[in-house]
Structures are given as C-alpha cells and as structure tokens.
Amino acid sequence: MAAAARLPSAADPHAPRQPERSPVATLLAQIARLRGSLEAVRRETVAAAGDAEEAELRWQRALCDLAARQLDSLTLQLGQLREGHPVEGDRDREGTGRRAEAAADPRDRPHARVGSAEWHLLSDEVDWSDDLFDIFGRDPGDGPLSLDDLPSWFDPADQPRLTAMVTDCLVDGKPIDGEFRIRRPDGAPRTLHVVGEPVLDAGGATESMWTVVRDVTELRRSRQAVRESESALQRERHFAHAERRIARELHESVLPPWRGAVHLPAGDPAALTVAGHHFPAAADTPVRGVWYDALPLPGGTTLLGVGDVAGRGVPAAAGMTMLLGALRGMALGGADPAALLARVNELLEVSAQPVLVGAVCCRYDPVARTLRWARAAHTPPLLFRDGAGHALTAPDGVLLGATADASYTQVSEVLRAGDLLLLHTAGLGARSPEPTRERLLALAPRFAAAPAAQDCLRAVVEEFGGGRRGDEACVLVAKVTG
Known part of the structure; x- marks a missing residue:
C-alpha cells in the first residue's frame, strides 16, 4: 500500500509556514464575511416582509443599503491604511483620491443618525420618523415640516438646489441625492445627506415623495480634518525636501x-x-x-x-x-x-x-x-x-x-x-x-x-x-x- 500522504499541521516542523496576517488584513477579512452575511439578511428581510406596507419595505431596504455602503466605505479606508499614505511625488495621487471618493463617499460612513420622511401629495399628510425630528432639532409637538416650509430651514445658498431637486422628483420622477446645510433652532449648523424617490400610484402618477435623511456633520468635519492633516503633511514634506536640497548644496559647495x-x-x-x-x-x-x-x-x-x-x-x-x-x-x-x-x-x-x-x-x-x-x-x-x-x-x-x-x-x-x-x-x-x-x-x-x-x-x-x-x-x- 502506498504511504499515506503527509498532511501539514501546526505541529509538523516540515509543514509550510503560513504568513502571519496583519491586524488590518484580519479586519478586512472579517468585514468581507460580514458583508456576505448582510446580503443574506437583506434577502431574508425583504422576503419576510411579505404583505407588509410598501413604506415599511422601503425603509427596511434602505437600512440594509446604508449598512452595505458603510461596510464598503470601511473596507476602502482599511485598504488605504494597509497600503500606507501616498508618497511624495506620486503623480496619480489626486486621481486615486478622486476614485476613492467616488467608490465610497464619506457621507456613507458609520455613526451618522438617519431619519425618514414621506410627503403625501393628495392628502397633504407628512410622516416623519422620531430621528428626523432629532436631526432637525424640532419639537415633535410642532409636527413635521410641509414641503412649502421645508426650504426655509435650509441654508439660503442651498435652497434653490433643494427646490429644483424636489420639483424634478415630483414632476419628472427623478430621484433626489444631495447634500444640504441647515441651521437648527438652537443655532447649531448641520450638514444633511438627503436621498429620496417618488412613490407612484397604479396609474404611474406621483402620489408621494419618500426620503431618507442622514446627518453627516461630524463625518464632514472628520473628512476636513483628514484633508487638513494631509495638506499639513505635504507641506512638511515639501519644506523638508527644500531644506535638504539647500543643506546639500551648501555642504557640497565647501568641500x-x-x-x-x-x-x-x-x-x-x-x-x-x-x-x-x-x-x-x-x-x-x-x-x-x-x-x-x-x-x-x-x-x-x-x-x-x-x-x-x-x-x-x-x-x-x-x-x-x-x-x-x-x-x-x-x-x-x-x-x-x-x-x-x-x-x-x-x-x-x-x-x-x-x-x-x-x-x-x-x-x-x-x-x-x-x-x-x-x-x-x-x-x-x-x-x-x-x-x-x-x-x-x-x-x-x-x-x-x-x-x-x-x-x-x-x-x-x-x-x-x-x-x-x-x-x-x-x-x-x-x-x-x-x-x-x-x-x-x-x-x-x-x-x-x-x-x-x-x-x-x-x-x-x-x-x-x-x-x-x-x-x-x-x-x-x-x-x-x-
């Protein structure tokens, strides 16, 4: 009988050693597994909804999509961490940064509060989630904002763009996807990422507008801090490079x-x-x-x-x-x-x-x-x-x-x-x-x-x-x- 094949094991000194995985690589592997599990949850959630109201189904689907984008964003950022900061002189640095932003917008990072709203055109009813009242800093007793009152809460520079998007959504059925600034009653400025779509009746006419609103203020501040840190690092590198050049020229001139x-x-x-x-x-x-x-x-x-x-x-x-x-x-x-x-x-x-x-x-x-x-x-x-x-x-x-x-x-x-x-x-x-x-x-x-x-x-x-x-x-x- 032929000798049994030798299986490498941890105790086998002749077994090939597996390379040690870095902590970042371990996290990336865990996130990949979690991403696959999330897809399964999304499918199960949609299937379990059954005869649930369409608004509830959209809300569940939106939460799953947001979670997926957050994991994708985290995967990208950890990948950049593993690769290290771009070196000085990398000609593709700006292009790489733009591709990274396109692949995972920092607005979709974790830790931002999310609320939802739906404006019914025929009944003039407005449904706001409790989180949306918190995001706007509005007392629930005052009720949700109507579409007519909504723009007044936004920064004057952003109001025309918001109005145009809402009009395109209601008239032409175009989805809403934009970032806007508001100022709450307590004076705190906030930055909101708004996504939405029209809800059509059986005849294809728009009967309501449904939106998900996400407070991305802290995320934007973090992004700005990262940009400022990178700019400071680049300035330090350029200064150090110039200093080395001057010192070397001075040094070589006297030898x-x-x-x-x-x-x-x-x-x-x-x-x-x-x-x-x-x-x-x-x-x-x-x-x-x-x-x-x-x-x-x-x-x-x-x-x-x-x-x-x-x-x-x-x-x-x-x-x-x-x-x-x-x-x-x-x-x-x-x-x-x-x-x-x-x-x-x-x-x-x-x-x-x-x-x-x-x-x-x-x-x-x-x-x-x-x-x-x-x-x-x-x-x-x-x-x-x-x-x-x-x-x-x-x-x-x-x-x-x-x-x-x-x-x-x-x-x-x-x-x-x-x-x-x-x-x-x-x-x-x-x-x-x-x-x-x-x-x-x-x-x-x-x-x-x-x-x-x-x-x-x-x-x-x-x-x-x-x-x-x-x-x-x-x-x-x-x-x-x-």
Missing part, C-alpha cells in the same frame, strides 16, 4: 573642489598624495555637517582635517561652512593645529548660533616628514605602515564650542615614505555593528598592495559604501610618496 587624487603641495610628487570621499546618507535623511579637507599652506606644508558639526539640516551645514572657512583662514595665517582649534573654539563662543564640533586637524611638513596634529573629541587618525595599521596616540581635547577657554594639546609623528594616513568621521561604519576601527585596520594588506592613495580610498569605499545609509560620513587618505 574640496578636487575629485580623485591630488598632489599637495601642487606639483610636488615627493610630498603627499591625498584623496577624499563623502558618503551621503539616504535622500530623505537630513544633511549632517561632516567634512574633510586638504589645503596647501605657505611654506610647503599641508593642512589635513576631518570633522563633524552636531545637528542636522541647514543649521549644521551652515555651521560647517563657517567653521571650515575659519579653519582654512587661520591655517593660512600660520597657526599650528592646537592653536588653530583653540582659536576656533573662541570663535564659536561668540557665535550667534552655538554649535558643538568634533574635529581632527593635522599639519604635515614634507621636509621633516613630521605630522603635527590635535583633536577636539574626535576619532584619532590611523597610520598604516608595512602592511599593518594602528591608531595614533590621541592628545587631549574637548568638543569645540563645549566650553570657553578650552586648551588643546598637540603631538607629533614622524612619517616614512610609503606611510598611509587615514582620517574619518564617526558615521563611517554606521550600518554595521562591527567596530569601524577594526574594519579599517583589516584593510591594511590591501593598502600595502595599493600603488596610490586613490586605490586605498577605493578599498575603503568598497568596504563601507553601498546600500542605504542612515548617516553621512567622510574619509580622507594621505599617502607619503617620497
């Missing part, structure tokens, strides 16, 4: 203009070859004030540096622009790294917009092959030599802008031909839990085999680039060539 590798000082291949790279964050992430810099100075020395301004957006980019300009100007004036940081700290102390900055500043003398450097609470440079790397011993130094009269210590390091110096900001390895320093030091063999600074930088970009970044970073490599 070194060269791309690739460059000899510093220019025309002296025996000094340094430097290459830098900026790792941008995802397009929807506010800009940070990170930078790298390499600047030839009088006397043949070279300024090297990286840094990070605390904060994001235009303020951070503007702070970076001011700071980098100050650093370059003071360095051209001959200040050594420690004095340079101290003076910048004094500048930040009197700045109109205080910022906190971490930075490393280095000055390389190619004649003595000496690197003098200082830092302001920033990751120290890494030195790679003979296939191995290590972090330079870090001097003391607090964040720029953190405290007045801060002092900074300067240290020196003698470099050799072929040495590689690597400076980077803190966000370089933000996408990985592995420490950034260890990942960089592991690149030492590749650096040793690389013939130029640009090749070393390419190895760093391959290791840390790619994918969506949640933070920006900068890296600068400098290779002693002679």
